[in-house]
Amino acid sequence: MTEPLILAVPKGRILEEALPLLAAVGIVPEAAFSDKNSRALRFATNNPAIDLIRVRAFDVATFVAHGAAHLGIVGSDVLAEFDYSELYAPVDLGIGHCRISVAEPVALAEQDDPRGWSHVRVATKYPHITRAHFEARGVQAECVKLNGAMELAPVLGLAPRIVDLVSSGRTLQENGLVEVEVIAQVTSRLIVNRAAFKTRASEVVPLVDGFRKAAA
């Protein structure tokens, strides 16, 4: 029997929005998937031809790019940060809406002129996106890599500016920061390993079509 297709889903906030989409394409994970006490990471579904794995958002792209998972659901922020050529992202799922932005303390923003920047020091989980954004207009970005709580960096003197995801703007506001530039809008995408798209086309293509219809 052919091995099941493996679909990688992120653990965090995208998961809640992704579950109804999975149900709409006919994928319902086994009960252990929603059991907070379960330590399992791979799950069967109602479809014996599809298994789910639950991993960190950034790792979804890595599993799928290397062919360890065949498909995945991931934010376009993660795709832009890695720029994996082995990934095909055929469907915008219309979930996980946010944006990736440059922010700085209110007091700095009041007397700051972004046109005058030649070098910036930035705390971020996204060094590649950050450097590319600033390089495009001739500004050199020195990045301090963090994995969360970027908003603490300016007040504690780690870096005067941050590049992070913004949705409601509440996290920035509660930490005395303001958004000064939007780098890109973000939504979650269905991703497919390019080799799997060819070698398992008879299973993958109908699934991609199902997600396209469910997201429309």
Ligand SMILES: Nc1ncnc2c1ncn2[C@@H]1O[C@H](COP(=O)(O)OP(=O)(O)OP(=O)(O)O)[C@@H](O)[C@H]1O
């Ligand atoms: N505030 C937000 N609103 C909407 N979508 C968001 C928001 N923050 C993050 N996302 C989306 O969810 C994805 C995962 O977010 P995030 O990295 O914050 O989750 P996490 O659970 O903290 O991840 P991890 O613990 O693996 O680092 C992001 O890549 C992005 O696409």
Ligand SMILES: O=P(O)(O)OC[C@H]1O[C@H](OP(=O)(O)OP(=O)(O)O)[C@H](O)[C@@H]1O
């Ligand atoms: O504009 P807002 O609606 O406040 O959302 C923005 C926050 O959401 C994300 O963090 P998340 O809540 O996923 O926490 P973490 O990445 O720090 O775990 C992001 O890193 C911001 O901190």
